[in-house]
Amino acid sequence: MSVSPPAELENSLADARFELSSLKAKSAFKEIVRECESALREDAKLWNYSLVASAAYSDLAALEFSSESRLGYRRKAIKVLGKASDAPPGVVIERANRAVDLFYDPYAKESLTKIQHILAENSDTLGVEAANTTVLPISRSRMLGQRSSILRCQALIATKADAQRRVAESVRCANKAVELAEADLFAYVELGQAYLAQARYAVSDEDCFRSLQSAEKALLRTRESHEPLSRLVLARFFRQSYRPAQAVEYFREYEALERLYRRRLLQEAFLLGESAMLLWYRSYDKSLVEEALTDARRVLLDAVEAGYGIARNYVSLAFVQAALGDHEAADSILKKLSSGEITSWLEVISKAEEAIETDNLTLLTEAFLLGLDQGMVWNSLGTYASKFLKDDSLARRLYSIGIRLSPGNHILLTNLARVLIRSGVPESLIKAQDLLTRAANSSPRTFVWWRAIQQDLQIKRGKGSRPFARSALDLRPKKVQFRDIQKRYHAITAAIEEDAIKGQRRGYILEEIVHDLFKITFGTQEVEGSHHISGRQVDAAFTYCDHRYRVEVKWLSKPVDRSHLDAANSRLKQAEVRGLFISMTGYTEPAIEIARQFGEDHVLLLIDGEEFHQVLEGHIRFESLLEWKMMEWRRSGNPYAKVEGLEVEA
Numbered sequence: 001m002s003v004s005p006p007a008e009l010e011n012s013l014a015d016a017r018f019e020l021s022s023l024k025a026k027s028a029f030k031e032i033v034r035e036c037e038s039a040l041r042e043d044a045k046l047w048n049y050s051l052v053a054s055a056a057y058s059d060l061a062a063l064e065f066s067s068e069s070r071l072g073y074r075r076k077a078i079k080v081l082g083k084a085s086d087a088p089p090g091v092v093i094e095r096a097n098r099a100v101d102l103f104y105d106p107y108a109k110e111s112l113t114k115i116q117h118i119l120a121e122n123s124d125t126l127g128v129e130a131a132n133t134t135v136l137p138i139s140r141s142r143m144l145g146q147r148s149s150i151l152r153c154q155a156l157i158a159t160k161a162d163a164q165r166r167v168a169e170s171v172r173c174a175n176k177a178v179e180l181a182e183a184d185l186f187a188y189v190e191l192g193q194a195y196l197a198q199a200r201y202a203v204s205d206e207d208c209f210r211s212l213q214s215a216e217k218a219l220l221r222t223r224e225s226h227e228p229l230s231r232l233v234l235a236r237f238f239r240q241s242y243r244p245a246q247a248v249e250y251f252r253e254y255e256a257l258e259r260l261y262r263r264r265l266l267q268e269a270f271l272l273g274e275s276a277m278l279l280w281y282r283s284y285d286k287s288l289v290e291e292a293l294t295d296a297r298r299v300l301l302d303a304v305e306a307g308y309g310i311a312r313n314y315v316s317l318a319f320v321q322a323a324l325g326d327h328e329a330a331d332s333i334l335k336k337l338s339s340g341e342i343t344s345w346l347e348v349i350s351k352a353e354e355a356i357e358t359d360n361l362t363l364l365t366e367a368f369l370l371g372l373d374q375g376m377v378w379n380s381l382g383t384y385a386s387k388f389l390k391d392d393s394l395a396r397r398l399y400s401i402g403i404r405l406s407p408g409n410h411i412l413l414t415n416l417a418r419v420l421i422r423s424g425v426p427e428s429l430i431k432a433q434d435l436l437t438r439a440a441n442s443s444p445r446t447f448v449w450w451r452a453i454q455q456d457l458q459i460k461r462g463k464g465s466r467p468f469a470r471s472a473l474d475l476r477p478k479k480v481q482f483r484d485i486q487k488r489y490h491a492i493t494a495a496i497e498e499d500a501i502k503g504q505r506r507g508y509i510l511e512e513i514v515h516d517l518f519k520i521t522f523g524t525q526e527v528e529g530s531h532h533i534s535g536r537q538v539d540a541a542f543t544y545c546d547h548r549y550r551v552e553v554k555w556l557s558k559p560v561d562r563s564h565l566d567a568a569n570s571r572l573k574q575a576e577v578r579g580l581f582i583s584m585t586g587y588t589e590p591a592i593e594i595a596r597q598f599g600e601d602h603v604l605l606l607i608d609g610e611e612f613h614q615v616l617e618g619h620i621r622f623e624s625l626l627e628w629k630m631m632e633w634r635r636s637g638n639p640y641a642k643v644e645g646l647e648v649e650a
Helices: 006-018 022-042 047-062 067-079 089-104 112-130 137-156 160-180 185-200 205-224 228-240 244-257 262-267 269-281 286-305 311-323 327-335 345-357 361-367 375-387 392-405 410-423 426-442 449-460 470-474 482-497 503-522 562-570 589-598 609-616 622-636
Strands: 531-533 536-538 540-544 547-554 578-583 604-608
Touching: 006 022, 006 047, 006 262, 022 047, 047 067, 047 089, 047 262, 067 089, 089 112, 089 137, 112 137, 137 160, 137 185, 160 185, 185 205, 185 228, 205 228, 205 503, 228 244, 228 262, 228 269, 244 269, 244 286, 244 622, 262 269, 262 286, 269 286, 269 311, 286 311, 311 327, 311 375, 327 345, 345 361, 345 392, 375 392, 375 410, 392 410, 410 426, 410 449, 426 449, 449 482, 482 503, 482 609, 503 540, 503 547, 503 609, 503 622, 536 547, 547 562, 562 578, 562 589, 562 604, 589 604, 604 609, 604 622, 609 622
Parallel strands: 547 578, 578 604
Antiparallel strands: 531 536, 540 547
């Protein structure tokens, strides 16, 4: 048979990736594969055909609703690239990339032994080829970057000690990739993701936050490129770090730039949906939230129409519809979790639960949408029941099913604990403590929300902050952890309630708490404690996202008045810095108004004790609070837009 030249097949591939009809796209991908395989039967080393065929197989896998078929295409995407040792650098890199695709596809269930072998084989080949100095630096850089990605996959299925070793090697490979090709977008993508993995395995909060900052810095370097992938990676990063406004912003940029590979965008539709829902959960501006939800609904509907009807997309779409007030549409969407005729989405739940209880996972994967056997889908359903149906009993049931499917999932454990705590029943509180202990032991360092739920449990038990001895006021270890800062904060609040600490001492202790919090948030090198500039005291300072902030900290017996804001403002006039004022007792109206007026010249943001308390109880990270304040200041000019009622959403 006549076979089209590789360039024509590449054009056909590009057309298929932009085609929104799943039937037409599938037919095009299959025709591309048929032609490529025909050429390769004549000569297995026609690498251009191998690369096109591998890409088409990968796209076919994403369109499959059968786990078995999906796995078959993933395997073919690797196999068609031949033996890596015989291939040129581009094929070696792509073969490893397909191995990573297989690893991260939760619906293509390869055996652990097989995936370990595939990852090890590719890691070894990449290591050997990257050391070959006759290969172009850009190719060596790409191979090191891909090996960094492989090492992170291996870390996720390794013992803790081995995982830390592999992640450290992943960071070294990515840094070397940047050294070899400083202008290459993909090197910084891998470096950012390597640092993010390092944050998960960090041994201290300070190390964790330092790695997160390094990850963000590396990924933000990719903005210099107009490559769509850079925005997608940034959207993923900010979603993973629970900063939804930035996630939505970068997903929109990604959509604007992605003019060729529309199907890749639609495969990631849930990312926009989940980020928009995080905005809805929190105290963001209503118009901003509605706009994000509307965008998410549009993209999710396109994704389902284009053939990406996985459970995660449907559940995300149901959330968005419910948040927009269309509960009837949300219920209708959830019914589609089953491939059969049903009258209620709760009927889907009952049937799926029966399949899980009897360990009939074959029925679960055949009778329902792809992905309903994933614990995190049940986590979302539990949150849906809690948030929109106000049915904690159903939420407990759904979270419990998720935990049965994913016993060590820290997010499910935390969410079930939260629902049990709300009941207030003694037996439920005991169970909640067990769940939170498991969540704390299994969660990566980057997941902190269980801490806020732990404090809720303490309060429900009537213990609150009282268990913390006042001796904790002087606790300041060299290697500060978040829990150490919490203990000092609880101790000082307890001491103030007992009228056991007054005046300047509580101010000094608060300054130390703020300084330590900044260190583990922004990194020791970016933070200064109390110091003097031109004879005037500055309580603290830090650098974040290339902006310098000077901080004033007060814990007075009454709200801060205008005179304190005037003094803080005078320290900002002569420097290109931003101001941040933390007052544990709030502000008078004249103080708030003068801060608003200062905003005409420079930034002076106001944080009060309630907001700081939410940070120290783990409800919101400090940098997220800061970013929220800046966003509201830019939008309305209000330096004191209050963050109230923030509820943790895992």
